[in-house]
Amino acid sequence: MTVRTRIAPSPTGDPHVGTAYVALFNYCFAKKNGGQFLLRIEDTDQTRSTRESEAAILRSLRWLGLSWDEGPDVGGPHASYRQSERTAIYKEHCERLIEAGHAFRCFCTAERLAELRKVQLANSPITGYDGLCRGLSPAEAQKKIDAGQPFVVRMNVPREGVCVIPDLLRGPIEIDWRNVDMQVLLKSDGMPTYHLANVVDDHLMRITHVLRGEEWISSAPKHLLLYRYFGWEAPQLCHLPLLRNPDKSKLSKRKNPTSILYYERMGFLPEALLNYLGRMAWSMPDNAEKFTLDQMIEHFDLQRISLGGPVFDVEKLSWLNGRWIREDLTPDQFADRVAQWALNREFLMPVVPLVQGRIERLSDLGPLTGHFFAGVPNPPPPADFDGKKLAGDDVRKVLMWGLWHADALKAWKADLLSEALRTSADKLGYKLRDFLRPFFMAIAGTPVATPLFETMEILGRDISRARLRKALESLGGVSQKQEKEWRPEFEAAFRASAAEALEITE
């Protein structure tokens, strides 16, 4: 049996370094064993998935040097590799489970479930579906369906005994079935949940080994149970330790840049980033710091994974990147890399309309566009942030609002930024011109620069956010207490926003 692994990202945002990390391990494991590595898009969340995000993920993984034997762009014998195009398959499998008595239709409303949850939390430590609809007779269920009542499909779960999860790294993990919820398998919109789609696809696509994040351990019993219900052999499971923020919590964009696009724009070489991810929880037999993807494959061994969650340390990544730049590029290659990175049409064309009309000599380009090539530089001195109408504490407040927008905005587009910041200026009673000055200082480092919203779009969400954050820090930072004081006003301004993209989602 040939080894087959996969990475199954959900296209709901910027490509995440955690995705690359898990992909790398799956890739190395497959290649080490002469097997195949697949890419499958898990876009079953219709409200959050976008084609744009999917394209960015594919592009980023390729940029890193990872390739897949089967996937939505390259096809393969088990197409489609996009779950939204496989809904008939999931429905049919779900039907099978219902007929076999392994699943049931549930007509409970969101309100009832919320109420149930509240009562449970108050009375016991266990939450979860109470099984009300499981008792419905086929006739009763049919009557509700005929009446047009929306429903989901839930799986039956044993009420006693333990589930043993054979984890390749941790040995058997035991979880009591009591702690496993009657998971929804098919949502009321007809889409499968992760649990169903994942199991069905991994089986149909002949996946033999599932290397995934540790966060999945607690739902592994559901997956194992589904394999059993279907009468399928489950793949080998291996849960990788999670990448962490410096405070040890699971790596998150609020605390750390997590987008691969950020690292690309910051000027990290793909081979250095991949090398660094390979140093997360894994080591070469000789403890080498620097190695290529091929070297990693050659020496790859699951036993060399350490289980403590590694902190993603940008300092060390930078050091490693420096070594790759200094030690592995000829002058010619270095020049090519610089061209690839920024001196190319793809990057420059969006910049051109921002500069062509405002220069007299080409040499004006340096000072005018330096901020496009600067990563996250040190901000100007605090006094430079003060304008005539907006100064001191208000500067920090305004930048804080900007940071909140950077977290909340559904897409990082100039028009959305424009709307968000114009509305903010209005709500806070500033003229746009006064309001924007701190942003120019934080983003471009000078009040004389390319148009702000377009500039921020080109720089990307993570770079922009990092610059805002750094500017705020240089201005003395914002205490949690202060943040709490300011937040309600911001939320009040946008919670009921007419523009959906500006809504605050907590």
Add this chain to the structure above:
RNA sequence: GUCCCCAUCGUCUAGUCAGGCCCAGGACGCCGGCCUUUCAAGCCGGUAACGCGGGUUCGAAUCCCGCUGGGGACGCCA
């Protein structure tokens, strides 16, 4: 709160499975020095860890138990 996972320098880690070679090695960072027209880079040196308590053993970072600490999961998100 409940369930589960984890535990070596501030951080990434080697060593743990097959106990002695470890009063714990390497790397990042930091500090100092050398080199040098600056700054880097490079070279040399320093700083700093087996979470705690019990066992088992002639001997424990390594095995067992407890505690503590950290993390994850408890969604019609993945």
